[in-house]
Amino acid sequence: MPKVLISDKMDPKAAQIFRERGCQVDEITGKTRDELIAMIGDYDGLAIRSSTKVTKEVLAAATNLKVVGRAGIGVDNVDIPAASARGVVVMNTPFGNSITTAEHAIALMFAVARQLPEADASTQAGKWEKNRFMGVELTAKTLGLIGAGNIGGIVADRALGLKMKVVAYDPFLTPERAVEMGVEKVTLDELLARADFITLHTPLTDATRNILSREALAKTKKGVRIVNCARGGLIDEAALKDALDSGHVAGAALDVFAEEPATASPLFGTPNFVSTPHLGASTSEAQVNVAIQVAEQMADFLMSGGVTNALNMPSLSAEEAPRVKPYMALAERLGALIGQLEGAEISAVAVEVEGAAAELNMKPITGAVLAGLMGVYSDTVNMVNAPFLARERGLDVREVRHDREGDYHTLLRVTVTTSEGTRSVAGTLFGNAAPRLVEIFGVKVEADLVGRMLYIVNEDAPGFIGRLGSTLGGAGINIGTFHLGRREAGGEAVLLLSVDQPVEEPLLSEVCSLPGVKRVKALKF
Template sequence: MTKPKVLISDKMDPNAARIFEERGCEVDVITGKTPEELKEIIGQYDGLAIRSSTKVTKEIIDAATNLKVIGRAGIGVDNVDIPYASSKGIVVMNTPFGNSITTAEHAIALMFALARQLPEANAQTQAGLWPKNGFMGVEVTGKTLGLIGAGNIGSIVADRAHGLRMKVVAYDPFLSPERAVEMGVEKVELDDLLARADFITLHTPLTDQTRNILSRENLAKTKKGVRIVNCARGGLVDEEALKDLLDSGHVAGAALDVFVTEPAKEHALFGTPNFVATPHLGASTNEAQVNVALQVAEQLSDYLVNGGVTNALNVPSLSAEEAPKLKPYMALAEKLGSLVGQLTTGSVPRVSIHTEGHANELNIKPMVAAVLAGFLREQSDTVNMVNAPFLAKERGIEVREVRTEKEGDYHTLLRVSVKTDAGERSVAGTLFSNAEPRLVELFGIKVEAELAGHMMYIVNEDAPGFIGRIGTLLGENGINIGTFNLGRREAGGEAVLLLSVDGEVPAHVLEKARTLPGVKRAMALAF
């Protein structure tokens, strides 16, 4: 078996390469390449491990014909075109926890620097001025810290602030009341935070919703004398407005580790009294650099060798432990999606995935992705689990997930339903011996069949002699039948026939089958 091949294109801890090799990957460490040079070599790699220097653009992705996964050693993925990578079926991962403590500690350090004016005091002391009476700071004890963003890093900052005897209020639309209680913070709206906080720290990604979250208007709502720290992303704070409010004295101090444009060699804020700047040092500790390098190597190798998906930004996470358990379910899901995709004509505005019984206890997200990959395979020859949800959204398909707690006729059941012009149509399947996918229902008709290889699907009137006629037709044309699966709604009513055959069914045989008495539909299937 050929080993997956990985390229490390940015400088990172050398132990990352060792982990790739130990876990069954070939690895090349080639750093400092220009975009044109990277395009020349990227086509031979299955995985790409980067930091912030490599820009994974549309052009690079187009050249990466074998690429399956991109791993960013760190949190920010501004340098990766995630939507285009998704459309090409490439998993994009980051390592959001490897530098969380380091970034949180930097925010706390900058908060102290502002509270006691440490950079200015240091500069004047070393200049021989001894300005003992020139710097009157403030204590952090008893002050209110406002967190904008209460995720992983924000929660660490809150924990450290509690140790400093600060009161913590948090604005985060995704923060549940239960989680707020667990963190020991008061969940508030943004305007309330701005009015109450003595210190404000930002810990949120840069999105359309968070861009300029501290706009000129919002900065004007802050408490007079507030101190602001941003170690998250440039663009969260209106830098021009911040300069004006520092000059006016409304904002008592501000510390930025990140800027809209980096590297920030020149900036209007530089030299402003009570302003502290650091050159994007949030993740810059020895521990953090080792951690993110090791984590990205572990994540990429787990995906390429075992199928585990961790910290992915464009596909459901799937641990290496979950992957073996879900593998037969995902095979079933893909086959059911493929079946309904091949049998459905016209537009499909909605696809629903229902789970019953044991399937309810599992991670449904990978099954949903597998259903969509099978369903859309008739529309795209490059679809896979990664880009299937992206393609479904692009085509305006609503995707629903439904869990049914009760256990029906089967220990586990997966049902795929599609909304069509003719109404709702569904297929259902189960696993025999917890491993072998089987179709058990087709458009309301009970039928048991294995979905594999080349098959014929026939809808006919249930009447004597039909089986003999179809068998004769196939025999006369040298088509060998592997399995023969029948189902019907009622005696004399509509029936379905699923045949597995040893090879592709010629078009003229299908045409002849459609002329047989009682046949309503005949088509070839492939799995």
């Protein structure tokens, strides 16, 4: 029975769902980092909100941990690369509090447009300063969205209902999606110049940190009003205060701050500034929704292998997971093989499936191929960031399904394009479970891709295998398995050897100097 720890306060329905789905659950909240490290080794799953910090040290102690579930959107408190390196899936619940957060952004937009907090304080102080609080209408104003994902899309929908014009800056927003949303896709500079109101709906990354910097704020339209319910650190708070003091920014509302809890800020006390204590997701409906969702997602993963809303691997329903996972293992090994052999010369990748594999969800399979392939470029690559790394390098990625069934009941082929043409490797599953290479660069060869291996291309001639064995044996290298294929007798042959020790560069050069050898490459899986 999988064991789950709920380490932050969460709606009781979460624990109830875990138990109903067959998981043992402990609700132990408020522990220090050292206390969490001392106990986390007993658990398969960890359910958190924002208080628990899942650091590299915590993950190192989590010897049985398989999944971390964040009840909410933000995962700033989880070291995702460290989790990926340890094979721990990280999930969040991006939709459970989306409406709540979007509504809070709209509420703050009204608040800064009509100076509601200051007007309330003034009126309750016995003043009647009707002429002091001259607001502006939202109707016919231009709203600039920085980030047009799930929450940004809800804000856009509500803003259009208020008869606002919406422009959006989001590098991942496609023209088709912009039309569907009813917004105009623009550059960041164009948004800054045109928007009467700006709302932010993007995660905090190196690319988005201080996206509204002092320089960016200077490019905004005079009299702009700014709302941030996304993440602290997206706005230079000192620069925003200066812009409010000068009147260039007419009003601002922040629900999030660079340092939280925000007990002190240069913005506090500034006229036309509204603040709330990170309330974006704080409604009773949202709290229940995210607790239920994280429990359902984690239980599905622990009990059946289903992956939903994962941040470091493609999503996979509980029903399809048992069928797809062996193909993902095969895909990652084929990607790693061709990536190590062709490396930086690759400009395009095609993932082809035929037979039984053609009936499956290809996204996790393609993600696994890219994770193996892009491992050549990064030691922190996973099935989530691999497609982005591929895009950054300009790789063209295609997926192809074939209804036909060839020599194998099921087949996965990975073809790459290089400056010298196309090269491909192919594999299948033995017993519908064990990954096996069956073809490399047009040569039929059956091999398990595991551990340390040597790839050798040589002329098919008598005596070569003996010379190779003597060379490796003389260097203290033990051969585990030996796989041979050739195009034709006396032609080009391919050897894949599994070896028990690393083969370093001097020995590789010695093997390469053997008569008839054309290429030698050390591989690792």
